[in-house]
Amino acid sequence: MSHRPWEDGADFAIGLAPIDEARWLEGGEADPALLGVTSFGDLPPLYAAARTVADDLVLVEKTGDHWRVSAISLSAPTFFTAREVLGRSLADIHGPVNGFNDRFLARLVRIFDGLRPGLILQRRNWSVVNSDQPFTPFPAPVRARIGEIAPGDVGRALFTRVERQTVRRLPETGGVLFTIRVWLTPFQALAERPGQLAAFARAWRSAAPGFAAYKGFHLYAELVEAFLRAHGESHSVNGA
């Protein structure tokens, strides 16, 4: 498991950091021949590009004072739909995220405004879900199945869901390309490396209240605690 963003904390954060171009996208790209696509000439440009990479692609362009989503190819949504974000501003999109606009919006807009062509920024977020499906536009059907999970099955039924995101300026149009790649890892894999499980346990138990509430951690609390204890991560009230 190469991405373990909980090791950097369990609260909302912008967390954008520069990466080399060689590390822009992480591979696993679809082979156009397998998809039966021999020419991209007739496809809209974002759609054509999306057929060649595993990442979801979001074009964000500035109109007036606002950065808005102007095109999107979305196959691994984490609880949102293309319809909900298309045409909407960064402020509108992040309205439902507790405290986002007060804490981060102005900084995010400055980053979009000032992004130099050639600079690529990466961030990662994480949550816990009971689904191995990349395509999860709606939380309700996923969460409705939490009650079916037996404590002994948590290793196979719960997953860390990491989104690795990048942003870079498109030099000709000035737009910003936002990419999203989802990585799902069963809890069982965490338990195979005790140091990693301990780090996860620390993050899980110290999650900021707004972050935990937004991500629905309370829905998984009993199952995750049972799993952590069964794998030797006994709970400590003082966080030591």
Ligand code: HEM
């Ligand atoms: C690099 C710029 C961006 C930053 C720093 C950022 C940051 C965040 C943060 C902190 C959250 C809360 C969940 C989390 O990630 O921990 C979030 C949620 C979200 N962001 Fe962004 N965001 C960015 C760009 C975008 C763009 C361009 C879109 C357009 C599709 C978008 C769509 C969303 C959605 C739909 C959610 C809610 C997802 C959910 O319900 O869990 N974000 N964003």
